[in-house]
Structures are given as structure tokens and as C-alpha cells.
Amino acid sequence: MSKGGVRSVAVTDAAIDRIKDMIITGELTPGDRLPKEADLAERLGLSRNSLREAVRALALINVLDVRQGDGTYVTSLEPRLLLDALSFVVDFHRDDTVLQFFQVRRILEPAATAMAATTMSDADIAELRKILDALPANPSIEQLVANDLEFHQRIAEGSGNAVLCSLIESLSGPTTRARVWRGLTQENAPSKTLDQHYAIYEAIAARQPEIAKSWATVHIAGVEEWLRQAL
Numbered sequence: 001m002s003k004g005g006v007r008s009v010a011v012t013d014a015a016i017d018r019i020k021d022m023i024i025t026g027e028l029t030p031g032d033r034l035p036k037e038a039d040l041a042e043r044l045g046l047s048r049n050s051l052r053e054a055v056r057a058l059a060l061i062n063v064l065d066v067r068q069g070d071g072t073y074v075t076s077l078e079p080r081l082l083l084d085a086l087s088f089v090v091d092f093h094r095d096d097t098v099l100q101f102f103q104v105r106r107i108l109e110p111a112a113t114a115m116a117a118t119t120m121s122d123a124d125i126a127e128l129r130k131i132l133d134a135l136p137a138n139p140s141i142e143q144l145v146a147n148d149l150e151f152h153q154r155i156a157e158g159s160g161n162a163v164l165c166s167l168i169e170s171l172s173g174p175t176t177r178a179r180v181w182r183g184l185t186q187e188n189a190p191s192k193t194l195d196q197h198y199a200i201y202e203a204i205a206a207r208q209p210e211i212a213k214s215w216a217t218v219h220i221a222g223v224e225e226w227l228r229q230a231l
Contacts, residue, residue, distance in 0.1 A: 011047070015054030018044045023063070023074060034064070034072040083166040098178055101171050102224040108168050109152065109220055114213035116158035117204045125205050128154055132197055141183040144190050151197055155204070155216075178227055186226060196222070 022028045034040060034055075041051045055072055058064040062081045065073045075081055120128075131154065135147045149172060156165040183189050196219040203212035 011050045012053040012057065015044070015046050015050045016057055018046070019054055019058060019064075023077075028074050030074050030077045032074045034074070036071075079163040079166045080169075083163075083170050099224065099227055102178070102220065102227060105168070105171050106217065106220045106224055108164060108171075109156070110213040110216040112156050112159040112161070112164050112168060113200060113204070113216035114209035115160060115164075116155045117207055117209040117212040119160040120155075120158035120204060124154070124158055125201075128158075128201055128204065132194070132201060135194065139190060141180055141190075144183055144193065145180055148193060148197070155200070158204075178223065182223060182226055185230075192222070193219075 019028075019034075028034065035043065037048055037051060040046075041048045044051070046054075055064055055066065059066050059072075062075055062084055063077070065075050067073065128151070131147060131151050135143065139147070153169060153172075156168040159165060183193075196215060200212055200215045200219065203209075203215055
């Protein structure tokens with residue numbers, strides 16, 4: 001990169017930091033409209049070009065929402081929205097890094113499962129059971145994977161922690177591929193998966209967070225170990 005290119009990036013980064021500071025300090029809050037470009041550039045001591053690049057970068061990661069003909073607004077800044085960018089990055093994993101995503105899952109999901117055992121409502125737990133019971137007797141791999149995704153998503157939501165839930169959901173991309181692969185190649189994987197899902201459900205329904213956490217760890221570690229051997 002040329003010296004001019006480096007300077008341009010540095011100026012854009014400085015512009016990003018200044019807008020970010022306005023949001024962090026509360027000068028701009030979720031839903032607020034940014035001042036007009038010329039006014040904001042002058043106020044922050046930036047060129048309009050560097051400000052424009054900063055706005056474009058922050059819009060890509062869902063911090064800002066550029067509405068054509070209306071202006072630029074701060075988004076809701078909800079965790080799910082901000083972590084969409086992480087999902088995008090995760091989708092570009094290589095096969096030799098998918099194991100690392102499973103290792104992160106093994107850290108996060110058991111914790112979420114333990115939290116769900118204490119925070120999920122009785123109605124939500126009943127819905128969790130319905131998800132499991134909806135699976136046909138001889139499910140296809142596609143049905144099993146879809147059911148698996150919904151089951152784990154409901155538990156993540158049941159943790160009551162939006163950030164944790166969003167982080168777990170962002171890992172679904174690479175792990176979905178591995179689930180399909182596992183279902184196609186490993187003997188008895190569907191029945192083993194379903195048995196473990198019922199064990200997790202029963203621990204949550206019984207309001208036993210430590211047991212729920214243990215079953216979730218066993219469940220994810222089993223897939224991780226299989227994947228480690230396959231790779």
C-alpha cells in the first residue's frame with residue numbers, strides 16, 4: 001500500500017473513532033439522525049470524503065443506517081444486529097478452522113443451557129418438547145439438522161442473554177455443515193443426537209442447570225471429537 005493509501009486509511013479510522021465516541025458518550029443514541037454531512041465534517045475536523053468513508057464502514061457493520069434521500073441514522077445497536085458482521089466472517093471459515101468454532105460452541109452453549117434451565121418459562125420449555133416430538137420416526141438428514149438448529153436456538157434464546165444468544169447463533173454456519181457431514185457418515189448419529197437432545201430437555205424441564213450444562217457439554221464435545229478424528 002502506498003503512503004497516500006496508508007494516510008487515507010488512518011484518516012478514515014480516525015473518523016470512525018470520532019463517530020463511535022459520539023455514540024459511546026451518548027451524544028448520539030439509537031435511532032438518532034446524524035447531522036448533515038458538511039456540518040458534521042466541520043464539527044469533527046474531518047474532510048467530507050473521510051467522513052463519507054467512515055459512515056460507509058459503520059453502515060457495513062450495522063452501526064449506522066444510510067437511508068437514501070432521508071439521512072443517516074444510528075441503528076438500534078441491538079446485539080443481534082451488530083453481530084451479523086460476525087456471522088458474515090464465520091461463513092468464510094476454512095475446513096481446518098471449523099474445529100475452532102466447535103471449541104467456542106463447547107464453551108458458550110453449555111453455559112447458555114444452564115441459564116435456560118433457570119430462566120425459561122414453562123411455556124417455552126413445553127415448546128422445546130414440541131420441537132423434539134415433531135421430528136418424524138425416520139428423519140432425513142435435512143430434517144434432523146433443521147430440528148437440531150431450532151432446538152439449540154430456542155435454548156440460546158431461553159438463556160435470557162441477547163449477546164450470548166447472538167454469539168451462539170453466529171456459529172451456526174460452519175457447524176451446520178459439520179452436522180450434515182456427521183449425519184451422512186457416522187453410524188447411529190441421528191438417534192444419538194436425539195437421545196442427547198431429550199436428556200438436555202429433561203434437565204431443563206426439571207430446572208437442573210448443572211445437569212443441563214453437563215449434557216450440553218457431552219453433546220457438543222461428542223461432535224467435536226468426531227470432527228477432530230475426521231479432519
